[in-house]
Amino acid sequence: MFALVDANNFYVSCERLFRPELNTRPVVVLSNNDGCAISRSNEAKALGIKMGVPYFQIKALVAQHHIAIFSSNYTLYADISARIMNNLARFSPEVEVYSIDECFLGLTGISNLPNYAQTLRSTVVRNTGIPVSVGIAPTKTLAKLANKLAKKSPSGICVIQSEEEITSALSNFPIGDLWGIGRAYHKKLALENVFTAAQLRAQSPAWVKHMLTIQGLRLYHELWGRPCIPLKEVLDRKQGICTSRSFGKLTNKLEELIEATTAYTSRLAEKLRADKSCATLLHVQLLTNRFRTDLPQYNPYISLPLAHPISNTPDLVKAAIGGVKALYSPRYQYSKVMVMATGLIP
Amino acid sequence: MLKQVHTPKDPALEPLLHPEQASGFVSPAEDYLEGRLSILERLVKDPVNTYYAEADSDELSALGICKGTLFVYDTSMKATHNALVVLWYQGEWKVRQYHVLGKHVYLGTGKENEEPELVSEELLIRGVVTWSCRPHQHKPKCYVRPR
Numbered sequence: 001m002f003a004l005v006d007a008n009n010f011y012v013s014c015e016r017l018f019r020p021e022l023n024t025r026p027v028v029v030l031s032n033n034d035g036c037a038i039s040r041s042n043e044a045k046a047l048g049i050k051m052g053v054p055y056f057q058i059k060a061l062v063a064q065h066h067i068a069i070f071s072s073n074y075t076l077y078a079d080i081s082a083r084i085m086n087n088l089a090r091f092s093p094e095v096e097v098y099s100i101d102e103c104f105l106g107l108t109g110i111s112n113l114p115n116y117a118q119t120l121r122s123t124v125v126r127n128t129g130i131p132v133s134v135g136i137a138p139t140k141t142l143a144k145l146a147n148k149l150a151k152k153s154p155s156g157i158c159v160i161q162s163e164e165e166i167t168s169a170l171s172n173f174p175i176g177d178l179w180g181i182g183r184a185y186h187k188k189l190a191l192e193n194v195f196t197a198a199q200l201r202a203q204s205p206a207w208v209k210h211m212l213t214i215q216g217l218r219l220y221h222e223l224w225g226r227p228c229i230p231l232k233e234v235l236d237r238k239q240g241i242c243t244s245r246s247f248g249k250l251t252n253k254l255e256e257l258i259e260a261t262t263a264y265t266s267r268l269a270e271k272l273r274a275d276k277s278c279a280t281l282l283h284v285q286l287l288t289n290r291f292r293t294d295l296p297q298y299n300p301y302i303s304l305p306l307a308h309p310i311s312n313t314p315d316l317v318k319a320a321i322g323g324v325k326a327l328y329s330p331r332y333q334y335s336k337v338m339v340m341a342t343g344l345i346p
Numbered sequence: 347m348l349k350q351v352h353t354p355k356d357p358a359l360e361p362l363l364h365p366e367q368a369s370g371f372v373s374p375a376e377d378y379l380e381g382r383l384s385i386l387e388r389l390v391k392d393p394v395n396t397y398y399a400e401a402d403s404d405e406l407s408a409l410g411i412c413k414g415t416l417f418v419y420d421t422s423m424k425a426t427h428n429a430l431v432v433l434w435y436q437g438e439w440k441v442r443q444y445h446v447l448g449k450h451v452y453l454g455t456g457k458e459n460e461e462p463e464l465v466s467e468e469l470l471i472r473g474v475v476t477w478s479c480r481p482h483q484h485k486p487k488c489y490v491r492p493r
Contacts, residue, residue, distance in 0.1 A: 086394040
């Protein structure tokens with residue numbers, strides 16, 4: 001059996017932790033440099049604030065409904081996340097930290113699962129003050145689905161064990177909410193009149209493999225309660241490391257772009273060294289603000305092969321600045337620079 | 347992966363962390379080095395669930411707690427009768443003595459001439475104070491070797 005534990009509206013819950021007076025008010029956390037809404041309290045969701053909506057589009061709503069707005073504080077979120085994960089790791093030796101606010105646990109030999117889920121949830125909630133939902137099922141895909149259902153239930157837990165429980169959980173579950181079904185597959189399946197998880201499971205394995213490749217076939221078996229996706233307890237080597245951030249304001253000055261690129265590239269070099277890897281390829285991209293439809297858009301991109309695999313700051317900065325100079329055109333107002341290192345070798 | 351909650355070393359305060367680096371030879375005394383005495387190890391039993399707070403008034407002077415006292419509190423512990431707890435009550439973070447009498451809960455400051463207050467509104471308990479560290483100098487000064 002697998003459990004998926006997921007923190008509810010994680011960033012908002014972290015901000016509320018030390019400010020309980022906000023528990024009844026709508027709260028929104030914004031991305032870096034206050035670009036978009038990235039975490040919303042249930043009250044804010046009810047006001048119709050969508051995930052990823054740019055801040056300037058909701059400014060009127062914020063003033064009207066007295067919404068509390070926070071800039072993101074990743075130092076705080078990472079600390080609280082570590083505290084949650086360490087509390088969870090005391091429950092099971094098999095742990096996969098899936099993201100900053102989600103964690104899979106492998107469960108073996110536990111007889112009363114609903115009881116266990118309740119203890120797990122109340123311990124984490126008491127020790128960290130962050131509300132979490134717990135979904136338990138025979139496979140990771142079903143645990144993910146159970147977690148979605150747990151979010152809607154007042155107890156915050158959902159255990160799917162028997163054949164009948166699986167069947168009834170799948171019956172009205174929208175296909176787009178399944179783990180591994182993105183927007184493209186969602187559209188493709190809708191054209192075939194497959195709208196719920198139960199309808200997908202009723203197809204033949206060959207049809208599923210034809211439509212969704214081998215990944216989809218794994219998903220199919222997982223829906224039948226046959227585990228295909230194991231817990232990942234050791235991290236994969238990083239494929240690429242990226243730093244990108246928007247500026248506080250728009251700019252078309254080359255010096256300012258170079259300044260920002262230097263700062264981001266130094267940070268990138270630090271990350272590379274912490275990971276004990278060297279890059280063989282450096283990518284630089286300049287971006288204009290895509291929400292300012294009144295301004296001309298320009299998002300040039302360049303890949304720079306490096307002569308030797310490196311992780312030292314001066315050489316990386318030199319390469320990145322060369323890239324910015326090659327891409328730069330004074331006719332546009334830039335809002336963001338992205339620097340990424342790939343082809344990482346130890 | 348799992349991240350340990352820890353206190354980092356400050357190289358500015360410990361410029362001689364690795365004295366052997368100057369000569370290139372490792373001192374034979376290194377074999378006998380033990381971990382340094384750490385106040386954290388003594389005060390913090392469970393780093394994952396330990397938090398800190400600072401007193402900003404002399405309200406709890408009867409308990410020997412003055413302004414600037416540092417509280418070490420554990421969120422995994424259950425508040426029991428007479429424990430010192432960190433709580434959110436009437437729109438404020440407070441540290442109070444927690445008294446349970448039958449079905450009623452009272453919050454006290456330890457003052458002899460003051461009756462503990464009966465809890466009538468929603469009370470949020472954040473943790474139990476395990477240690478408090480009281481300052482005895484108002485401006486602590488610390489010598490840092492100039493570099």
